Amino acid sequence: MDWDKLRIFHAVASAGSLTHAGDSLHLSQSAVSRQIRALEESLNTTLFHRHARGLILTEQGELLFEATRSMNKRLETAAARIRDSEEEVFGELRVTTTLAFGTLWLAPRLPKLYERYPDLKIHLMLEERVLDLPMREADVAIRMKEPSQADLIRKRLMAIRIGLYASRTYLERSSKLEKLEDIAQHRVITQGPTSAQVTAGASLAEQLLSFEPQSLLTINNYFGVLQATLNDLGVGVIPDYITEDFPTLVRVLPDVESGEVPVFLAYPEELRQSKRVAAFRDFVQDEVIAHRRRIRDAA
Numbered sequence: 001m002d003w004d005k006l007r008i009f010h011a012v013a014s015a016g017s018l019t020h021a022g023d024s025l026h027l028s029q030s031a032v033s034r035q036i037r038a039l040e041e042s043l044n045t046t047l048f049h050r051h052a053r054g055l056i057l058t059e060q061g062e063l064l065f066e067a068t069r070s071m072n073k074r075l076e077t078a079a080a081r082i083r084d085s086e087e088e089v090f091g092e093l094r095v096t097t098t099l100a101f102g103t104l105w106l107a108p109r110l111p112k113l114y115e116r117y118p119d120l121k122i123h124l125m126l127e128e129r130v131l132d133l134p135m136r137e138a139d140v141a142i143r144m145k146e147p148s149q150a151d152l153i154r155k156r157l158m159a160i161r162i163g164l165y166a167s168r169t170y171l172e173r174s175s176k177l178e179k180l181e182d183i184a185q186h187r188v189i190t191q192g193p194t195s196a197q198v199t200a201g202a203s204l205a206e207q208l209l210s211f212e213p214q215s216l217l218t219i220n221n222y223f224g225v226l227q228a229t230l231n232d233l234g235v236g237v238i239p240d241y242i243t244e245d246f247p248t249l250v251r252v253l254p255d256v257e258s259g260e261v262p263v264f265l266a267y268p269e270e271l272r273q274s275k276r277v278a279a280f281r282d283f284v285q286d287e288v289i290a291h292r293r294r295i296r297d298a299a
Contacts, residue, residue, distance in 0.1 A: 005039040008032055009047065010068040013061065016054045073136040077270055089279045090119035096138040100222035101263075102126040104242045106142070106284075113283045120276065128196035128221075133268050140267045140280055144198045147266045154266040155281065157288050160241045162201045162258035164208075165249040170232040177235070177252050184211045187234030189225050192218035200258035205237055207256075244294060 011021040012032060022032045040047050047061035057065055097106060102124055110122065131137035134151050141147065147154055171177070175185040190205040191197050195218075209216070215234065219225050222239060226246070229236030235252060239261075243249050265284060271277045 001042070002039070005035050005042075006064075006068055006071075008035045009039055009064065010072060012036060012048070012055065013057055013065040013068070016056075018055070070135070077136060077268075089117045089275045090121075091276060092121040092123055093140065093276045093280055094123045094125060094138045095140045095142070095280065096125040096127070096131045097142040098128055098144065098221075099126045100226075100239070100242065101142060101144070103223050104226065104245070108245065109287050112287075113280070116283070117279055120279070122280075133266060136268070139271060139274075140265065140277055142263065142265050142284070144261050144263055146262060146264050149266075151269045152266045153269055153272060154264050155285070157263045157265050157284065158241075158292065159260045159262050160239050161260060162198075162204055162237060162239045163254065164235050164252045164256055165229055165238050165243055166235045166252050167230060167232045167248055168250055170229075170234065171250060171252070173232075180253060180256055181211060183208055183213050183235065183253075185214055187215035187217060188213040188237070189217045189219065189228045189234045190237040191222065191225060192220060195220040198258075198261050200261050201237065201239075204256075204258040208237065241291070244291065 008021070008025060008027070011025050012018060015021040015024065018029045018032045018036070021027075022029045025032065036047065043060075043064075045060045046058050047064060048055040049058055095102075095106075103126060107124065113122070114120065125131065125138055130143065130147075131141065132149070133139075133141055133147070134149055142157070144160070146156075166174075166177075176182060177186060188205075188208050190208065191201065193202065193205070217228055217233060219228065222242065225236050226238055226242055228234070229238065229249065230246065236249075238249075241263075243251070265281060267274075267277050267281070
């Protein structure tokens with residue numbers, strides 16, 4: 001099978017348009033069209049349904065696109081390893097983690113990483129969905145559970161717990177909060193029961209709701225829970241890694257907290273020798289050590 005035709009097919013399938021694919025490949029629309037027709041003839045099948053708004057893959061086209069996508073990811077991996085054979089740390093590194101951890105813990109610390117490696121390009125993907133590292137949807141993942149995918153190198157970074165916090169202003173103007181039963185007189189701010197979250201956090205929220213709090217605000221991520229708590233709306237259910245950077249928050253009912261939640265950093269085995277991955281891994285580990293030290297010194 002002609003590699004050049006496959007490259008053009010992959011570009012067309014990704015763009016859904018002969019024109020857009022031609023622009024990215026620096027080819028005319030007619031040249032792209034000829035290559036696609038030639039590929040279809042060599043395979044004796046139709047790869048695209050053509051309509052006024054663009055192109056849609058046929059079932060056979062989907063099968064071929066899955067193969068070219070896998071090939072493309074492997075080529076990207078090979079190119080990354082070749083580039084990382086140089087001494088400098090540079091190029092793109094795709095990092096995935098949760099919205100809260102990426103926004104509130106990782107992103108504020110990235111200036112230090114860029115100071116060390118100004119040519120590094122971080123693509124930060126913040127979502128609750130677990131991306132497929134072996135299929136190179138991302139290069140590195142930081143997650144609140146041990147990854148189950150095979151062929152991954154994993155490193156336990158730290159353990160977190162989820163507790164109850166409120167602003168000083170809220171506590172000054174609200175009813176007393178000295179024991180868990182007092183939560184019934186307060187507004188609880190937490191992730192909703194259908195939100196993607198760790199089991200320990202969901203269990204703590206369920207425990208609090210069993211006391212039927214006076215009012216309730218549910219938000220589908222901890223970033224929103226934090227913002228609502230900082231703005232004096234109630235008692236927030238928040239992971240402890242967040243609160244270090246927000247000294248106006250007060251820990252309430254310190255004996256009420258979730259079980260331990262492990263935080264893991266993971267990356268594919270094939271990136272073991274990547275200097276970019278190693279630089280990011282070492283940076284995060286250094287920041288975790290500094291984080292632990294500050295917490296210990298503050299205790």
